[in-house]
Amino acid sequence: MDKTFAVISSIPLFSGLSPGQIEAITAIATEKRLARNQTVFTEGDPARGFFIVAEGKVKIFKLSIDGKEQILHIYGPGQPFGEVPMFAGGKFPANAQTLVASRLIFLPRRDFARLLAVHPSLAMNMLAVLSRRLREFTVQIENLSLKEVPGRLAAYLLYLCSEQDASDKVRLPISKGQLASLLGTIPETLSRIFSKMTDQGMINVRGRWITIANRQAMEELALEGRLIV
Amino acid sequence: MDKTFAVISSIPLFSGLSPGQIEAITAIATEKRLARNQTVFTEGDPARGFFIVAEGKVKIFKLSIDGKEQILHIYGPGQPFGEVPMFAGGKFPANAQTLVASRLIFLPRRDFARLLAVHPSLAMNMLAVLSRRLREFTVQIENLSLKEVPGRLAAYLLYLCSEQDASDKVRLPISKGQLASLLGTIPETLSRIFSKMTDQGMINVRGRWITIANRQAMEELALEGRLIV
């Protein structure tokens, strides 16, 4: 439980809260350990609470009838997920599965709701988290409908760059197959775009390591662009 | 101002609040009247508050560099919009424009934030609104990436059906061109799909009035489907 306290106090969602508030949150939290590729919850499941990644990696995804998956998010340490049904309806709107062995913190709905009502600052933090997520979704919809796949890939690689604050060499946090799904496409298409970009001297690919060779071209592509075939 | 009070008290966001709380909200609210096709705000604008539609219709949309637009939402009476920057960063993540002459209620950021801190139930309502919106976005992303255009149209028409609680005859709330953008496509494609569906006896189209002739087929299409050409 001590470890849980340490994790909880370092989470952005709970930043700025008093030690007493963190203590109260820790008191209602439980820990879950899951191996790789385990289901956390399934779309439509009644939600009795939400989760925070303490360690590991979780993907949130939707499935079409014929089994194709669209990854909505990949969450890592410190990031909460599954909070939507806390406040709107009681069912999870998507699926969650671990990508690697993970440790999750579970916060029960009822208990957490009670805390929220008592601590306005907690509610404000929660509002900030949801708003930021809404903004990300806005960008994702924009990307899906306004950009072609190369543009989405360029935007993602540049995002990774800033994320890992590397100037030009990044490591994909997920397999290329998973990346394809995150970008709303399929592995074959992604592979072809990787090699096309390489041919044009924009990037170099070595397994999961990507080096950005021509940042300006990548930025243009991410903004609007079309890949010159 | 009396009229503003009436509007505010009928808004879901403020449901369950005491008359005193509604009064406090009314006190900080101002009204804006806008003609058709007027810009409410532009992506990147610093947000000094958010809006509620009192009367009329507002579209929220993103633009690509070459001017193509993707409509994210259409909001009607009673619906708040532009609240994201209230809590995350200070800039609007998309554009807003009136579709018809509209009356909007504006709530200044600072004043509203103060109210939120004082009234936990208001914060809880806000959390519910944002969560619901997040869920809608989840569905929209799913639709954009997992379904083809006919499937998206079918899903939208069925949604309209339940919305207007009509058994089989619905009226499009927006022009077909706007609908195309909402569905992530272009007018030509939408038009062709309308006539293909009509040929197959699934629907009948008469201007903005659509009758669902074969509900089962529409439901299948909305679920996964492909249009049999």
Added chain:
DNA sequence: GACATTTTTTGATTTAAGTCAAGGCAAGCC
């Protein structure tokens, strides 16, 4: 009613990306 403007439809063509099928490559295992 007639005019001008906007919206919708239709046709011909191009193109991005999906599908199907096969092969390559690396990692781990017996």
Added chain:
DNA sequence: GGCTTGCCTTGACTTAAATCAAAAAATGTC
């Protein structure tokens, strides 16, 4: 070593939807 397994790449082909261009309807205005 040879073998399986999972992941990635390549090639040939198909297809949904975008683009370009123009006509046809609908709508509002004087």
